[in-house]
Amino acid sequence: MSSLSARAVVVSFAALCVVLPLTWGRAALVAHAEDGPTTTRTSPMSQLVAAWNALRAGDYELDARDRALSSSDSVRCSQADLVVYRGTHIRYQAAVQVHRAFVPRLARFEERLVELATATYGRAPRRLLHRGAYVCRTVRDHSSRLSEHALGNAFDFSGLEFSPLPRRVAVPAGLPRASRRAFRVDVRNNWVARRQSDQIHSRFLHALADELALGHEIFRGIVGPPTHRHSDHLHLDMGPWAFAWYAYEGAQSSAGAAVVD
Numbered sequence: 001m002s003s004l005s006a007r008a009v010v011v012s013f014a015a016l017c018v019v020l021p022l023t024w025g026r027a028a029l030v031a032h033a034e035d036g037p038t039t040t041r042t043s044p045m046s047q048l049v050a051a052w053n054a055l056r057a058g059d060y061e062l063d064a065r066d067r068a069l070s071s072s073d074s075v076r077c078s079q080a081d082l083v084v085y086r087g088t089h090i091r092y093q094a095a096v097q098v099h100r101a102f103v104p105r106l107a108r109f110e111e112r113l114v115e116l117a118t119a120t121y122g123r124a125p126r127r128l129l130h131r132g133a134y135v136c137r138t139v140r141d142h143s144s145r146l147s148e149h150a151l152g153n154a155f156d157f158s159g160l161e162f163s164p165l166p167r168r169v170a171v172p173a174g175l176p177r178a179s180r181r182a183f184r185v186d187v188r189n190n191w192v193a194r195r196q197s198d199q200i201h202s203r204f205l206h207a208l209a210d211e212l213a214l215g216h217e218i219f220r221g222i223v224g225p226p227t228h229r230h231s232d233h234l235h236l237d238m239g240p241w242a243f244a245w246y247a248y249e250g251a252q253s254s255a256g257a258a259v260v261d
């Protein structure tokens with residue numbers, strides 16, 4: 001099986017993971033229509049999903065929130081539990097608003113970025129690049145469902161900036177000369193390597209995506225290139241449903257089979 005056909009299987013399962021909650025979520029909305037379309041409402045189906053996730057991996061505060069909207073609902077978002085976050089282990093290019101429950105996820109993500117970057121490039125990143133977190137909107141092309149961004153439960157990672165390799169640090173094996181100077185690795189320019197010296201960056205991004213997708217221990221949802229509207233970032237969320245939706249040339253079929261929960 002080629003790498004791309006393996007990823008097509010992933011997309012099929014991922015589509016199921018998205019479509020089923022959309023359907024069940026609308027059914028749940030009927031019983032709770034009096035609550036209004038806010039981001040704090042819950043429903044029997046949401047509670048069931050939350051209980052299932054809690055059994056598997058412990059409670060997560062946002063699991064019981066209802067994401068479904070009827071066609072007559074306008075989008076309204078509660079900002080009561082949002083906090084301003086600038087990064088714990090890596091400084092962000094700009095502060096983001098996220099739900100308080102999502103902050104420890106981002107902190108763990110930064111820890112892994114530091115570890116992976118140090119192993120690959122010999123130093124931790126100087127700055128984390130992103131395309132935002134909280135946005136009050138529905139899922140694009142699915143007006144019946146709130147985006148995880150509307151809950152402050154999603155983050156769009158776009159890349160990292162590095163300072164020059166300190167003189168006292170040993171040069172990691174295989175590190176191109178250009179990566180010893182200050183540089184940037186980003187999804188838009190490096191997901192597909194255009195030059196030989198960029199291959200280290202695409203391998204870094206692919207390994208990062210695969211690690212996040214396998215096991216879903218930090219985030220549950222991941223969307224990246226070549227998915228529509230995701231050519232320049234990795235969407236990472238803690239929605240109730242685990243899925244992985246991205247592809248790259250040369251991906252191992254075993255990884256493709258394992259990235260969907």
Ligand SMILES: [Zn+2]
Pocket residue numbers: 149154155156234235236
């Ligand atoms: Zn996103």
